[in-house]
Each structure stands twice: as structure tokens, then as C-alpha cells.
Amino acid sequence: xxxxxxxxxxxxxxxxxxxxxxxxxxxxxxxxxxxxxxxxxxxxxxxxxxxxxxxxxxxxxxxxxxxxxxxxxxxxxxxxxxxxxxxxxxxxxxxxxxxxxxxxxxxxxx
Amino acid sequence: xxxxxxxxxxxxxxxxxxxxxxxxxxxxxxxxxxxxxxxxxxxxxxxxxxxxxxxxxxxxxxxxxxxxxxxxxxxxxxxxxxxxxxxxxxxxxxxxxxxxxxxxxxxxxx
Numbered sequence: 684x685x686x687x688x689x690x691x692x693x694x695x696x697x698x699x700x701x702x703x704x705x706x707x708x709x710x711x712x713x714x715x716x717x718x719x720x721x722x723x724x725x726x727x728x729x730x731x732x733x734x735x736x737x738x739x740x741x742x743x744x745x746x747x748x749x750x751x752x753x754x755x756x757x758x759x760x761x762x763x764x765x766x767x768x769x770x771x772x773x774x775x776x777x778x779x780x781x782x783x784x785x786x787x788x789x790x791x792x793x
Numbered sequence: 794x795x796x797x798x799x800x801x802x803x804x805x806x807x808x809x810x811x812x813x814x815x816x817x818x819x820x821x822x823x824x825x826x827x828x829x830x831x832x833x834x835x836x837x838x839x840x841x842x843x844x845x846x847x848x849x850x851x852x853x854x855x856x857x858x859x860x861x862x863x864x865x866x867x868x869x870x871x872x873x874x875x876x877x878x879x880x881x882x883x884x885x886x887x888x889x890x891x892x893x894x895x896x897x898x899x900x901x902x903x
Contacts (some may be wrong), residue, residue: 689869
């Protein structure tokens with residue numbers, strides 16, 4: 684639809700929403716820690732900024748039962764994750780090599 | 794890149810970041826109010842949910858000087874806005890009709 688290139692090559696959004704205690708939510712799985720970890724890794728690799736990668740936190744993205752979730756736009760690819768190794772794999776495989784990490788990918792239809 | 798359809802037809806992110814008083818930031822321009830307004834309008838139009846539209850808040854998206862900013866993915870189209878009329882135009886023209894609102898669009902290179 685757009686003839687203008689994306690401002691960020693990859694724009695990554697982590698749901699870091701915290702719901703009331705006991706309710707399923709991404710923040711129950713250290714989502715904020717993982718978002719900050721990816722943000723720092725992207726910066727240390729020199730991949731941050733315009734034309735490259737932006738790593739954001741976001742409010743509830745409506746996929747609580749599949750959480751923790753992160754989405755990579757404009758590709759619209761959703762992942763779940765457990766730890767820093769998973770985040771590293773998303774960085775290396777998707778954000779650096781442009782390939783989908785099938786192991787961590789969420790199905791569109793749960 | 795992906796053969797799977799986008800979980801949300803349009804995923805809209807408002808920067809609602811509040812920086813220290815006096816610093817340029819989106820929240821100085823009622824970004825959170827406008828995000829909630831769009832979210833409620835989308836719901837009242839029956840456009841919310843899977844396969845349709847999701848309206849999210851997000852942390853700083855790094856375009857403070859152009860703010861307030863909102864980005865529509867997977868199209869990767871960025872807008873600024875002033876008031877509810879601008880939000881209504883983005884809803885009607887972009888999210889319902891699939892056309893870009895050129896009047897409000899941000900240039901990729903500021």
C-alpha cells in the first residue's frame with residue numbers, strides 16, 4: 684500500500700501488560716525484562732535507530748493466553764519466548780538474517 | 794515474507810510516552826486521550842478484534858520531534874494528529890477504506 688519505505692526496518696513490540704494478580708498476562712513471564720534485554724542487545728549490536736530496529740513496550744495486545752508475546756512489524760510475525768536464548772534467536776535469525784524462527788512462532792489461529 | 798495473514802488487519806500503536814516536564818513528547822499532546830478515543834470508536838463500530846483492528850498504547854517510538862505520532866501496521870504508515878476529527882479521519886479513510894490520509898502523514902525523513 685505504501686511506496687515509502689518503513690521508518691524502521693523492524694519495529695518490535697513486546698506486550699508488557701500487568702493484569703491483576705493471578706490473571707494470565709505477559710508480564711507474569713518477565714516480559715519487561717526480556718524487552719529491555721532485546722533493546723540493549725540491539726543497541727550493542729549497532730542495529731538500533733532509523734532504518735534499522737526499534738524495540739518497544741506496548742499495552743495489552745489481546746493475546747494473553749498465548750503470552751508472553753512479541754510481534755515484529757511490518758512482517759506481522761508473532762512469537763512467544765521463555766528466556767534470553769529465545770530473544771537472541773529472534774535477533775539473530777529474524778532481525779539480522781530476515782528469517783522466521785518457526786520454533787517460537789505463534790499460530791495465527793490459536 | 795509471511796504466508797500467514799496478519800493476526801490483526803490493522804495494528805495501531807500510539808506513543809503515549811511522558812517525558813520529564815518541558816521535554817518534547819507525545820503525551821504533551823494528549824496522546825493517551827486520543828488513543829482511548831480511537832479504541833472506543835473502533836469498538837463502537839464493531840471493528841475491534843482478531844482479523845480486524847487493535848489499538849494499542851506504546852512506549853517512546855523515537856519520533857518525539859514529530860509527535861504526537863501514531864503508526865499503523867503492517868502498512869508502516871505514520872501519522873500525526875491534533876484532535877478527534879483527525880482520529881476520525883484516520884479511522885474512516887485508513888482503517889475502513891484502506892487509503893492513506895496524506896494530510897496527516899509523516900514523511901519518513903523528517
